[in-house]
Amino acid sequence: MTEPTKDQKIWQVVAAIPAGRVASYGQVAHMAGLGRQARYIGRALGKLPEGHAIPWYRVIRSDGRIAFPIGSEAFEVQARSLREEGVEVVNGRVAMRRYGWNPSVPG
DNA sequence: GTGTTGACCCTTA
DNA sequence: GTAAGGGCCAACA
Numbered sequence: 001m002t003e004p005t006k007d008q009k010i011w012q013v014v015a016a017i018p019a020g021r022v023a024s025y026g027q028v029a030h031m032a033g034l035g036r037q038a039r040y041i042g043r044a045l046g047k048l049p050e051g052h053a054i055p056w057y058r059v060i061r062s063d064g065r066i067a068f069p070i071g072s073e074a075f076e077v078q079a080r081s082l083r084e085e086g087v088e089v090v091n092g093r094v095a096m097r098r099y100g101w102n103p104s105v106p107g
Numbered sequence: 108g109t110g111t112t113g114a115c116c117c118t119t120a
Numbered sequence: 121g122t123a124a125g126g127g128c129c130a131a132c133a
Contacts, residue, residue, distance in 0.1 A: 006130095025115055036128055042114035043131070059114080063122095067114035074114080 006034065010044040017058045020086045021101035022094055024062040031103075042067065057081040064096040 004012065009032045017023050025038040034040055045056045057078040061067055068075040070092040079089040087099045 026117095029115085034129095036116075037130070038115045039113060039128080040115095040130060045114065056114085061114085062116060078114095 006032070006040065007044040007047060009033065010041055011048070011052070011054050014045070014054050014056060014059055017055060017101050019055075019058075020099065022058050022060050022064075022082065022087060022096060022099050023101040024096070025059060025067075026062055027101070028059055055081075058085075058101075060094055060096075064094045066092050066094070 010028060013028050013031045014023075025041045026036075028041050029035065029038040032041075041059065045054070045059065048054055048056060059067075060078075066075055066078055066089075068078065075092065079092070082089050082094065087094055
């Protein structure tokens with residue numbers, strides 16, 4: 001049994017985000033043990049295979065903004081997916097103050 | 108081997 | 121509250 005790769009570790013952390021909550025790239029990177037490699041998160045999510053069950057749309061920037069430019073296709077998919085889980089998205093932004101994922105205080 | 112790029116973060120203005 | 125600049129680290133050409 002080989003240890004999980006960084007990508008798998010990241011996917012595992014992302015998959016651990018409960019529905020209706022969002023986490024920032026830095027937070028995921030830290031929990032995955034990558035430290036400041038927040039940039040790697042986006043790269044790992046970009047390598048997601050087909051048929052995956054990873055809620056990549058629950059990962060946003062630390063500012064609460066979606067990482068994609070407003071109006072882009074990926075942006076709409078992410079925003080729509082978040083709304084379906086009860087997360088309010090306004091002006092391409094999420095109120096992390098309310099929807100931010102806190103492992104110590106699960107849903 | 109070097110140089111550029113990137114689904115970012117932090118500090119400062 | 122938003123905007124701009126600098127920095128960090130791994131993958132890619």
